[in-house]
Amino acid sequence: MPRPTVIIPGYFASFKDYQELAQSLEKEGIPTLIVPIKKLDWLPTVGGRSMVPILRKINTTVQQTRLQYNSDQVNLIGHSAGGWIARIYMGEKPYTIHNDVNEDTQGLWNARPYIKSLITLGTPHMSREQWTRKNLDFVKFNYPGAFYEDIRYVCIAGKAIMGGRKRGQILAYNSYKITVGVGNTWGDGITPVEAAHLEGAENITLDNVWHSPSSPGKWYGSIEVIPEWIDQLN
Incomplete structure (x- = not known):
């Protein structure tokens, strides 16, 4: 049996947004659980506050998955912020920066010890946005790049739209700019390609792939896109 996989939702996303992705992986024989996060579960984290409530749910799901499938290790899929939150979870440094x-x-x-691979989908591994910098700086300074040699890091970026000042490009422009300081660059509409990759990781860029299920086009979890990265779970 393939190693089981745990999906970590993105910021202010619900586990329901990933059910089709999980079902697609299950059809390919990959046992898959989603961390059961609801949108309201993100409220305590607003404004750059602690991710402890999310980390608790991640750990509960990882341990449940290991027990259910009698597996020492799991693969993690982190979508958007779920990717850098996973890096906090994997790391050995106490996450006490919020004193909670x-x-x-x-x-x-x-x-x-419980993680074999981390697959990040459109994760902003860097940011200049004031509310996320405290948490992201903790990750960046303690676990730079593909930090652990015994964990496989695969960072997937979407190249769907160039940020610009024209109608239809402004949201992407603003999102890219607060992430990397430049708005007229390529990305998935939310995360620029540059931010979605990590030094030392297996970095992949997928053309015409958008950030989330609510995006105007196909996203990382679309049925036609999954085959482009599913082999990374092996």
């Missing part, structure tokens, strides 16, 4: 937990807290970080 102490260094002895269990099940929020140091999950590296």
Whole structure:
């Protein structure tokens, strides 16, 4: 049996947004669970606050998956912010920067032994946006690039739209600019290609792929796109 996979939703996304992706992976024989995050679960994290509530749910799902499938390790798929939150979860450094937990807290970080691969889909691994910088700086400074040699990092970017000042490009332009400081670059409509890749990772760019299920075109989890990256779960 293939190694089981856990999907981590993106910021302010619901587990329901990933059910079709999970079903597609299941059809290919990959046991898949989604971290059961609801949109309201993100509220305590607003404004750059602690991701501890999300980390707790991730750990519960990972341990449940390991037990259910009798597997020492799982693969993680992190969509958007779910990708960098996964890097906090895998790392050994206590995530105490918000003073809401102490260094002895269990099940929020140091999950590296349980993870075989991390696949990130449109994850902004860098940002200049003031509210996310505290959390992302923690990740960047403690776990730069594809930090752990025993974990396979695969970072997938979408190249769907160039940011610009014209109608239809402005949202992408603004999103790219607060992420990398430049708006007239390529990305998936939310995350620029540059930010979605990590040094030392297997970096993949998919043409005409948008950020999320609510995007105007096909996204990373669309049936016709999954075959372009599903082999990374092997």
